[in-house]
Amino acid sequence: MPSFALERLDFLTPGASDDLRDALRDASLLIQARRDRTEAAQDLFAAARADYGRLLGVLYSEGHYSAVINIRLDSREAADIAPLDAPTRIEAITVTVEPGPRFVFSRAAIAPLAPETELPEDYAAGQVARSGAIVDAAAAGVEGWRQAGHAKAAVGGQKITADHRATSLSADIALSPGPRVRFGEMTITGQERMRTRAIERIAGFPTGEVFDPDDLDLVTKRLRRTGVFRSASLTEAETLGPGDTLDVALVVAEEKRRRLGFGAEIGSFEGLTVSGYWLHRNLLGGGERLRVEGEVGGIGGESGGEDYRLGVRIDRPATFGPDTSAFTEAEVVKLTEEDFSAEALSFSFGVTRIFNERLTAELGVGFLFARVEDDAGSIDYRAMTLPTSLTWEGRDNALDPTRGLYVNAELTPFLGFSGTGTGARLWTDARGYLGFGADDRFVAAGRLQFGTVLGASIEDTPRDYLFYSGGAGTVRGQPYQSLGVNVLGGGTVRSGGRSFLGLSGELRADVTKNIGVVAFYDTGFVSAGELFGSGDWHAGAGLGLRYNTGIGPIRVDVATPVSGDTGDGVQLYIGIGQAF
Incomplete structure (x- = not known):
């Protein structure tokens, strides 16, 4: 039975700097054993013998090559004690490290x-x-x-x-260096439902091309971003094949095929919005992604009534090369707003191009059918659209960013039929983040939103293409969609404007590991003209509380108007994730 009698552990570093002393103590197993209250002589003896190498590694890493290390167990040098003669009792340990001079x-x-x-x-x-x-x-x-x-x-x-x-x-x-090498063949193992040919198509392994390690990284990134695989790893062959070619073995592990998600947000004016989606990652065995999502908004709110959205989208990866996928999507919408009600059906198809980890583009052809009713009567919209977008994702964390830049720019030309106008809708959402302080305890966040409709008049523009301001997504503290324009029906009918500018700023601070506070200011501008012109501003400001969870922070914001005549009183917003 081991004895427990360690009374003293001295760790001496004469001539060492504070940083070197701390590094030596952090590397020492004896120090760790003392912290863990380990006193069994056999364990201490093993830790002492291991510490010679660990401490020497720290000294070499700092340029000390003439150091002297002594580890004495009850006055006996640990290195001189034979393993079969290990002590059964240790009362005192003295570690002395003389680092000596630094070498250059x-x-x-x-x-x-x-x-x-x-x-x-x-x-x-x-x-x-x-x-x-x-x-x-x-x-x-x-x-x-x-x-x-x-x-x-x-x-x-x-x-x-x-x-x-x-x-x-x-x-x-x-x-x-060895010879210059070309890629040989890639073997694939681990797939269950995914077809081998589909994996090869998505991976885009460059057989016959000159070896480049970045190409190997790109292959695994392409596979992972499909969402089909939990892991994808490549192993290079130990020896070269004929003609200095290098074969590679790919091992994959597939994710669960289905996933279910949900979200919720509540505002004191907008009411409750609930959303959810169902996702199939590998519909036909070729990495096809099917996503069905729905949303119900305005529940119990004062914004006119309940809104409904139901959308379906299918993406097929590597349709036109490993970095270009194809998609088809359709959406049904029913809106009940204060100023109008609308029913709309849209569908589109197109391609998504991934240029690199940060830059993605999308180009499609779509069709829109909508019926809008307001105080001026009922109107039908018919349009063919050409939606295009560019997205730059440079944030360190999409749900709770502390650094980086995010920009989404959309241009949607539309060709109207049956009285619908012809023009283009431009929309940009840019967000920037700068963390500072220890561990980015403080974060300054800013957001710029800009949109305009070119070519078509307000009367001839599909109502969902126009812009309002107010609410959680634009100006907190102002009621939802409270800022629009009055030009229809000789100024008696209210609608969204053709131009919008929104500016938001937040200062976020962590109080504890899981709790943070936020101060924010939002302002918005809506104009009836394209590329701005005359219009109205309003603004709101407030404070927020954040509670960090594994799926993103829970957000609670309280805001009030600070300028404009579109609202008064206090607005409350609760949701998941940062406001932007």
Whole structure:
């Protein structure tokens, strides 16, 4: 039975800086054992013997190559104790680390290097001779050759000499580039319902092309973004094939095919909005994504009545190349607003092009059928549309961003029939985030929304294409869609305008790990003319509370009008995720 009698643990680092002392203590298993109240002699003896290597690694990483380490267990050096002679009782442990001087590089050489190889700046003569700099330089050299097509590049040899009198280190790294390689064949395993040919089509593996490690990363990204796979990993063959070709093995694991989601938001004026979707990730075995989503809004609100939306969309990946998918979608809408009611059916088909991780474009052809009733009567809209969009996703976290930029720009030309106008609708939503303070405790967030209808008059523009301001998505503190224009029916009928500008700013602060507070100010402008012209402004401001969850923060905002004549009183908003 082990004895438990450790009375003292001294950890001495004479001559070490505070940062080095902290790094040594963090690496020590004996310190960790003491924190964990581990006192069994066998465990302490094992930790002491392991600490020599761990502490030496820290010292080398900081350029100390003449250090002296002593670890004494009841006055006996741990390294001198044979494993079979391990103590059965340890009362006192003294660790003494004398780091000695820091060494600098007298020589930092690596060759041969591929063109455009970037070596770490700290691997150079005169710099502190950290062991990590040598490792990083070797890795950079190998990666440089791999980027040039030499898949089997490796470190061929190294010569490292320490001069203790001069406290310097001479490092020579020899690289072995190997032959220039082309991609061979890709084998696939792990698929269950997904067809092998479909995986090959989506992956776009570049058989026959010069090796590039970035191409391997792109293959796995293409597979993961379909949502079909939980994981996708590539392993390079250990040896080259005929003609210096490199075969690759792909192993995939499929996600569950179906997914269900929901959302809810409530505003004191808009009422309750509930939404949900059902998703099938692999409808026909080729990665086809079917999404059915619905929304009911205005429940118990004062915005005119309940609104309904039901949409269906099918995406087929890699239809025109591995980065271009095809889609078909349809939507049925019934709106009951204060100023009008509408029923609409739209459907479209088109393509989505992914240029890189951040930039996506979409181009489609669509058809719109709508009937609108307001105080001026009833009107039918018929139009063919050409919806196009560009999206830049540069946020670090889409649900709770602290840094980055997001921009969505949409241009929808429409050709009207049967009295519907012809023109184009432009819409832009840009959001920026800047975190500061420790761990980005504070975040400044800004949003710009801009929209305009070109070519068509208000009377001839589909009502859903016009712009209002007010509510959770535009100006908090102002009632939902409270700012529009009065031009129809000689100024007696209210509608949305042809131009809109919205500006929002937030300052977010974390109070605890899960609780945050927000101060915000929103303003909006609506005009009857295209590209602005005369119009009206209104604004709102308020405070908010955020509670962080695993699916995004729960949002509670309280706001009041600060300018304009479209509302008064306090508005309350509750939802999931940041306001923008």
